[in-house]
Amino acid sequence: MQCDGLVAVVTGGGSGIGLACVRAFLAAGARVGVLDLELSGLPDDPRVHGVRADVADRSTLAAAVAAVAERFGGIDILVNNAGISAVGAVQENDDEQWTRVLDVNVVGVARTTAVALPYLRRSSAAAIVNVSSIAATVGLPRRALYSASKGAVHALTLAMAADLVADGIRVNCVAPGTVDTPWVARLLSAAPDPEAEKRQLAARQPTGRLVSADEVAAAVVYLASAGDGSVTGSSLAVDGGMSGLRLPARR
Known part of the structure; x- marks a missing residue:
């Protein structure tokens, strides 16, 4: 899981899973460009370059990606993490x-x-990691729109991997379970009983707890690292066993 000298771009890198990815890439030896609407929480590190950008606006994206490439001399890794809930x-x-x-x-x-x-096509170690969700493949109550979006990300990952393999660009995705992030905290705060709702979310994972953002970030860095050259077109679940295990009900 070494990324020495590589340049990663992380969308939505200002908080939650994205910020955990920024820190994990720094620990692995990479330089990181962060694209987000809010950049105040980034590490104070010369290897981090934050650029305000909106993934719904192609012009700001193009300018931001170009700014990162100019700052660090290219781009090797793209992490498509930015997303919203429903x-x-x-x-x-x-x-x-x-x-x-x-x-x-x-x-x-x-x-x-x-x-x-x-920029990725100029790299000899190019990789794209998309952040999907176990909601892409597991039916969850009252998550129809969100699940549809993440199912599309899963399918898009496979299509991109097929299109880009000849260019030497690997494309994979991570599929987190329920992650303990500010995003989830905001959802819980709207519940009638936030603590009871959090216990319910934790209990639906066989490990009995929420996934940490750092655990998801470790999976992202693994899929992006130069030593992972034979893995493409895959989805890596980081979900406490939720998608694969069927355990007896707790008594």
């Missing part, structure tokens, strides 16, 4: 919400990848 059954989200979430979570991945590809 709660509700299929009839509960209106057309505006569907358009917004799919635009950020799915088209945002395609936009960012498209503007980064010219």
